[in-house]
Amino acid sequence: MYQLVIRGGRIIDGSGAPWYYGDVAVAGGRIASLGRLGCTQADKVIDAGGQVICPGIIDIHSHSDAALTTFPQASSKIRQGVTTEVVGQCGASAAPVDEISQLESGEAGHWPTMGHYLDALRHQGVAVNVAALVGHGSIRRAVMKNEDRKPSPAELAGMVSQVAEAMQQGAWGMSTGLIYAPSMYAHTPELIALATECARHGGIYFTHLRNEAAGLLQSLDEALEIGRAAQIPVQISHLKVTGEANWGLVRPALARMVEAREQGIDVTADQYPYIASATSLSAVLPGWVREGQREAVMGKLRTQRAQIVSELHQGRDWSRVMVSAVARDEDRRWEGCSIADIAASRSSGPEETVIDLLLDNAMLVGMVGFGMCEADVEYVMAHPLVMIGSDASARSAEAAQGKPHPRNYGTFPRVLGRYSRQQGILTLEEAVRKMTSLPASRMGITDRGLIRPGLMADLVVLDPSTVLDAATFTDPHRYPVGINYVVVNGQVVVDRGAELPVRPGQVLIPH
Ligand SMILES: [Zn+2]
Ligand SMILES: [Zn+2]
Numbered sequence: 001m002y003q004l005v006i007r008g009g010r011i012i013d014g015s016g017a018p019w020y021y022g023d024v025a026v027a028g029g030r031i032a033s034l035g036r037l038g039c040t041q042a043d044k045v046i047d048a049g050g051q052v053i054c055p056g057i058i059d060i061h062s063h064s065d066a067a068l069t070t071f072p073q074a075s076s077k078i079r080q081g082v083t084t085e086v087v088g089q090c091g092a093s094a095a096p097v098d099e100i101s102q103l104e105s106g107e108a109g110h111w112p113t114m115g116h117y118l119d120a121l122r123h124q125g126v127a128v129n130v131a132a133l134v135g136h137g138s139i140r141r142a143v144m145k146n147e148d149r150k151p152s153p154a155e156l157a158g159m160v161s162q163v164a165e166a167m168q169q170g171a172w173g174m175s176t177g178l179i180y181a182p183s184m185y186a187h188t189p190e191l192i193a194l195a196t197e198c199a200r201h202g203g204i205y206f207t208h209l210r211n212e213a214a215g216l217l218q219s220l221d222e223a224l225e226i227g228r229a230a231q232i233p234v235q236i237s238h239l240k241v242t243g244e245a246n247w248g249l250v251r252p253a254l255a256r257m258v259e260a261r262e263q264g265i266d267v268t269a270d271q272y273p274y275i276a277s278a279t280s281l282s283a284v285l286p287g288w289v290r291e292g293q294r295e296a297v298m299g300k301l302r303t304q305r306a307q308i309v310s311e312l313h314q315g316r317d318w319s320r321v322m323v324s325a326v327a328r329d330e331d332r333r334w335e336g337c338s339i340a341d342i343a344a345s346r347s348s349g350p351e352e353t354v355i356d357l358l359l360d361n362a363m364l365v366g367m368v369g370f371g372m373c374e375a376d377v378e379y380v381m382a383h384p385l386v387m388i389g390s391d392a393s394a395r396s397a398e399a400a401q402g403k404p405h406p407r408n409y410g411t412f413p414r415v416l417g418r419y420s421r422q423q424g425i426l427t428l429e430e431a432v433r434k435m436t437s438l439p440a441s442r443m444g445i446t447d448r449g450l451i452r453p454g455l456m457a458d459l460v461v462l463d464p465s466t467v468l469d470a471a472t473f474t475d476p477h478r479y480p481v482g483i484n485y486v487v488v489n490g491q492v493v494v495d496r497g498a499e500l501p502v503r504p505g506q507v508l509i510p511h
Contacts, residue, residue, distance in 0.1 A: 139194075326357065403476055
């Protein structure tokens with residue numbers, strides 16, 4: 001007797017192979033049998049009615065770290081068909097954190113070690129499976145605070161041992177966010193030293209490049225140099241190029257990655273399917289302003305305002321920068337407005353407006369920047385080295401706050417519906433591969449990402465004729481359509497489009 005049987009689907013198995021008709025039977029949380037199963041007994045039977053049965057989606061680039069303790073149902077992800085999240089990206093992980101920054105940030109959701117964080121997830125229970133990276137920024141902050149300088153030999157040794165500890169406690173690799181303080185203060189040799197330690201433990205190097213505009217290719221070269229020197233697989237995070245003058249640079253970037261692979265560097269990339277990016281508004285500030293603890297940064301905004309305004313006043317189109325979230329209720333009305341529009345209605349300059357918003361909200365302002373073009377998004381998406389990742393965190397539309405990037409709710413259905421079905425940029429089978437077996441093989445997750453007997457039963461039933469994102473930049477808290485069933489480790493989490501209050505997710509540990 002099976003735990004679950006899904007009957008009468010078109011099976012897209014995640015390998016990229018064309019769909020075929022079949023049934024999937026689940027026992028003990030694993031795929032037990034596959035094909036035309038005929039009359040079989042099961043605790044639960046789902047009639048797929050000719051819809052697609054595919055593996056659960058592995059979100060190779062997730063920021064759900066602390067959000068998973070606030071939103072353990074991970075609704076915004078589960079409703080897209082995501083069954084595994086790879087967290088700890090862009091240099092920022094939930095652990096480790098030093099006491100000072102924990103006290104200062106006043107934010108819950110940081111743990112002293114990777115082991116503590118993973119135990120917290122196990123203890124609480126989550127709907128999705130979780131694989132964690134350790135963030136270089138988190139490690140550097142814990143060891144060196146938020147300072148723009150080279151590490152002493154003792155500090156470097158301290159960071160190396162933090163990498164080792166996180167890897168021993170279950171991390172899959174290390175990430176950098178080289179536009180963010182304090183990751184941005186690290187020079188290449190420091191990153192090579194830490195990546196070398198990470199590689200010793202079988203880890204992967206994920207990187208948000210130092211520059212995703214005119215300096216894209218040089219930044220990519222740095223990542224490839226780290227891969228070569230540390231002998232570590234390299235994942236380029238959210239591959240893109242911003243700024244109209246730089247559009248098209250993704251082509252030589254991908255060509256360079258293909259070349260690097262020919263030389264033996266195992267490099268791949270991920271992408272989210274939008275022409276806008278999202279980050280904190282403070283990321284537009286010059287590096288010297290962002291150094292130090294929060295009070296020090298705000299002090300510089302107050303006392304060196306003229307200098308900062310003049311540095312900010314360098315060719316940025318403020319009509320393309322939208323405020324996505326603020327901390328202060330009085331400023332909520334600006335959520336969804338561009339900096340240019342906010343400045344105009346306050347009769348202020350855009351640079352002044354940026355500084356005022358940051359000061360008024362204790363630096364907690366989110367932004368969405370419209371800097372990319374569709375042609376680049378499509379070229380990157382279709383490239384064989386690229387997989388799909390959301391760059392977003394678990395949220396709940398029932399607890400909607402601000403105007404976050406719609407990728408939080410829409411990434412994967414958007415690729416399946418808009419880019420595959422509507423625009424034909426890639427076949428449905430290839431789109432599914434880029435969300436399932438490709439990220440699984442990148443991570444070395446050998447028991448998920450495909451529909452094969454013996455693998456864990458992470459499964460999605462979706463309607464290929466309707467699947468589509470619904471979230472937009474002005475109305476982002478909307479679940480997608482066409483994702484009808486989601487199964488995690490054999491347990492149904494989404495049933496006929498409705499979420500069930502179960503948390504069958506597991507913390508995944510490298511072999
Ligand atoms: Zn990033
Ligand atoms: Zn990210």
